[in-house]
Amino acid sequence: xxxxxxxxxxxxxxxxxxxxxxxxxxxxxxxxxxxxxxxxxxxxxxxxxxxxxxxxxxxxxxxxxxxxxxxxxxxxxxxxxxxxxxxxxxxxxxxxxxxxxxxxxxxxxxxxxxxxxxxxxxxxxxxxxxxxxxxxxxxxxxxxxxxxxxxxxxxxxxxxxxxxxxxxxxxxxxxxxxxxxxxxxxxxxxxxxxxxxxxxxxxxxxxxxxxxxxxxxxxxxxxxxxxxxxxxxxxxxxxxxxxxxxxxxxxxxxxxxxxxxxxxxxxxxxxxxxxxxxxxxxxxxxxxxxxxxxxxxxxxxxxxxxxxxxxxxxxxxxxxxxxxxxxxxxxxx
Amino acid sequence: xxxxxxxxxxxxxxxxxxxxxxxxxxxxxxxxxxxxxxxxxxxxxxxxxxxxxxxxxxxxxxxxxxxxxxxxxxxxxxxxxxxxxxxxxxxxxxxxxxxxxxxxxxxxxxxxxxxxxxxxxxxxxxxxxxxxxxxxxxxxxxxxxxxxxxxxxxxxxxxxxxxxxxxxxxxxxxxxxxxxxxxxxxxxxxxxxxxxxxxxxxxxxxxxxxxxxxxxxxxxxxxxxxxxxxxxxxxxxxxxxxxxxxxxxxxxxxxxxxxxxxxxxxxxxxxxxxxxxxxxxxxxxxxxxxxxxxxxxxxxxxxxxxx
Numbered sequence: 001x002x003x004x005x006x007x008x009x010x011x012x013x014x015x016x017x018x019x020x021x022x023x024x025x026x027x028x029x030x031x032x033x034x035x036x037x038x039x040x041x042x043x044x045x046x047x048x049x050x051x052x053x054x055x056x057x058x059x060x061x062x063x064x065x066x067x068x069x070x071x072x073x074x075x076x077x078x079x080x081x082x083x084x085x086x087x088x089x090x091x092x093x094x095x096x097x098x099x100x101x102x103x104x105x106x107x108x109x110x111x112x113x114x115x116x117x118x119x120x121x122x123x124x125x126x127x128x129x130x131x132x133x134x135x136x137x138x139x140x141x142x143x144x145x146x147x148x149x150x151x152x153x154x155x156x157x158x159x160x161x162x163x164x165x166x167x168x169x170x171x172x173x174x175x176x177x178x179x180x181x182x183x184x185x186x187x188x189x190x191x192x193x194x195x196x197x198x199x200x201x202x203x204x205x206x207x208x209x210x211x212x213x214x215x216x217x218x219x220x221x222x223x224x225x226x227x228x229x230x231x232x233x234x235x236x237x238x239x240x241x242x243x244x245x246x247x248x249x250x251x252x253x254x255x256x257x258x259x260x261x262x263x264x265x266x267x268x269x270x271x272x273x274x275x276x277x278x279x280x281x282x283x284x285x286x287x288x289x290x291x292x293x294x295x296x297x298x299x300x301x302x303x304x305x306x307x308x309x310x311x312x313x314x315x316x317x318x319x320x321x322x323x324x325x326x327x328x329x330x331x332x333x
Numbered sequence: 334x335x336x337x338x339x340x341x342x343x344x345x346x347x348x349x350x351x352x353x354x355x356x357x358x359x360x361x362x363x364x365x366x367x368x369x370x371x372x373x374x375x376x377x378x379x380x381x382x383x384x385x386x387x388x389x390x391x392x393x394x395x396x397x398x399x400x401x402x403x404x405x406x407x408x409x410x411x412x413x414x415x416x417x418x419x420x421x422x423x424x425x426x427x428x429x430x431x432x433x434x435x436x437x438x439x440x441x442x443x444x445x446x447x448x449x450x451x452x453x454x455x456x457x458x459x460x461x462x463x464x465x466x467x468x469x470x471x472x473x474x475x476x477x478x479x480x481x482x483x484x485x486x487x488x489x490x491x492x493x494x495x496x497x498x499x500x501x502x503x504x505x506x507x508x509x510x511x512x513x514x515x516x517x518x519x520x521x522x523x524x525x526x527x528x529x530x531x532x533x534x535x536x537x538x539x540x541x542x543x544x545x546x547x548x549x550x551x552x553x554x555x556x557x558x559x560x561x562x563x564x565x566x567x568x569x570x571x572x573x574x575x576x577x578x579x580x581x582x583x584x585x586x587x588x589x590x591x592x593x594x595x596x597x598x599x600x601x602x603x604x605x606x607x608x609x610x611x612x613x614x615x616x617x618x619x620x621x622x623x624x625x626x627x628x629x630x631x632x633x634x635x636x637x638x639x640x
Contacts, residue, residue: 025472037443038443040438041438041449045449045452045453046524048453048527049451049455049525052459065380086373113360117356117357119356120356124356124357126350126357132357134358134363136360137579139364139368140579141583141625142589142618143586143594143597143618143621145614146372146375146617147367148597148601148610149378149610149611150370153374153390154370182445183367184363184367185365185487186359186495187360188360188363189363189368197360234594241457244457247457248461248611251462252462254462266463270463270464270467271466283616291582292475293472294472296472297473297559298473300471301471302472302511303467307464311459315451315458322454323447323451323454
């Protein structure tokens with residue numbers, strides 16, 4: 001009672017309204033809305049979580065549970081065999097290690113380059129800034145498929161400004177290495193880097209100019225100001241960019257199959273998973289082994305789950321910063 | 334005295350401009366080497382036939398024969414192009430509307446909001462790239478729709494409800510186009526939810542920049558939530574509708590449902606016809622660009638800038 005009284009003393013207008021509206025249409029409406037909203041939100045949440053829940057349930061099922069219609073979601077014949085099989089077929093410790101290294105490398109480099117470029121666009125006045133920024137947006141709008149083949153050949157016969165052809169060489173083959181990813185990340189042209197540049201620019205633009213001016217007056221140089229004043233305050237936006245870039249590299253199905261053939265990464269391993277399992281474990285049955293669709297699908301779901309689990313952990317850790325950066329309106333300034 | 338002060342100020346400005354170029358320099362280099370150069374090459378490829386020879390490739394100029402082939406001879410390309418664009422036209426309004434709706438809900442105060450937000454953003458990271466591609470063609474994941482015949486339990490009940498709702502809509506006398514749009518949106522509700530993660534983020538961030546005093550003032554004047562949405566929220570957030578439309582279009586390019594993109598990929602890596610693949614890509618790109626320009630022009634007329 002006392003608590004309530006305090007609450008009312010704080011907001012007298014609310015109290016008046018509450019008394020007036022206790023049984024009014026408005027109040028009933030708001031209760032109905034609360035219920036409807038709860039239903040909508042839980043419905044959407046369920047829709048989003050459903051595939052993951054299904055994956056978890058399928059992972060521990062045996063093949064015959066799939067065809068048994070009395071089994072729904074809870075496996076009757078609990079097993080770890082699927083995980084073991086998929087683990088081997090995806091060349092697991094190796095793929096995981098490669099993917100982790102690749103994602104770590106590209107996302108750190110992208111974070112670095114996009115922060116620097118974004119800061120350049122946000123805080124310096126130079127000729128052609130507007131035009132250059134439009135070009136950043138254009139890199140986003142052009143479908144990557146347009147430049148896919150030339151890019152592929154570019155890295156197949158890599159040759160800066162025709163230097164090596166001067167000595168009669170035909171360029172270096174950079175495929176099946178991290179170099180294509182590194183070069184494109186450093187120059188802010190990796191997967192959706194335009195978006196990251198945009199996010200960083202908006203964030204820096206939203207920060208008060210006085211901060212930097214104070215630093216300049218105190219005699220700090222440009223770089224010192226950048227890394228002691230601007231960077232620490234940009235952490236939420238940087239976490240967002242890092243999260244996006246790490247995760248999208250982790251599941252990348254565009255550049256990874258383009259540049260990597262023998263070097264095994266998770267996304268490639270998953271896309272070829274059913275063929276590989278069929279080949280490895282059912283190959284002795286016939287010349288062209290094929291898994292039945294349900295079983296193939298089961299393995300695909302197990303593989304997806306294996307890929308997803310590390311991302312979920314990262315999300316759980318980064319999420320506080322991530323949502324905070326949304327709440328502080330970091331993304332649109 | 335005065336001149337020298339002026340001069341020093343100029344040099345400071347110039348130095349800052351120079352530093353600006355320095356900061357942006359990585360992008361300029363990357364743009365030239367990994368964007369302009371491949372883009373020009375891609376156009377050159379599209380007007381050539383490409384033969385792979387030992388240690389490289391050779392171009393045989395054939396002018397616009399590839400374009401002619403793609404547009405008038407190839408059995409599927411024009412159809413796929415039109416279908417891809419139709420699909421885009423269907424999914425993008427749904428995604429933008431849904432994400433605006435979801436952002437509005439997530440912006441309200443309720444218990445468990447933090448959890449709800451975390452789950453709503455989950456598709457941004459979970460359903461991306463290869464996971465999405467695998468999921469789209471996956472039998473068990475699509476089982477719900479297969480099993481949704483009236484006899485089988487929960488799925489059946491939902492499907493029946495959906496059918497009933499559909500019949501009501503059909504008989505409601507609303508314009509047929511609108512009804513078809515809504516029905517298609519309901520059919521693809523999962524795809525729409527999954528595709529709207531980033532857009533919800535952007536809208537939510539935008540909603541939080543609207544000063545609460547605006548709502549307070551309008552509530553005192555007796556406005557309802559509906560009024561508030563159309564008179565305050567919508568105008569304030571309209572620039573972001575532009576941003577989100579753009580983002581949705583971009584997102585659509587890499588979506589595994591996009592037939593035209595699949596064809597481009599197939600042509601280059603299974604049929605190894607780089608020239609034709611580049612041609613497809615260019616036609617698609619130009620078509621999208623024109624549509625995008627028109628949409629941007631229309632939407633930007635409706636956008637309200639608070640300046």
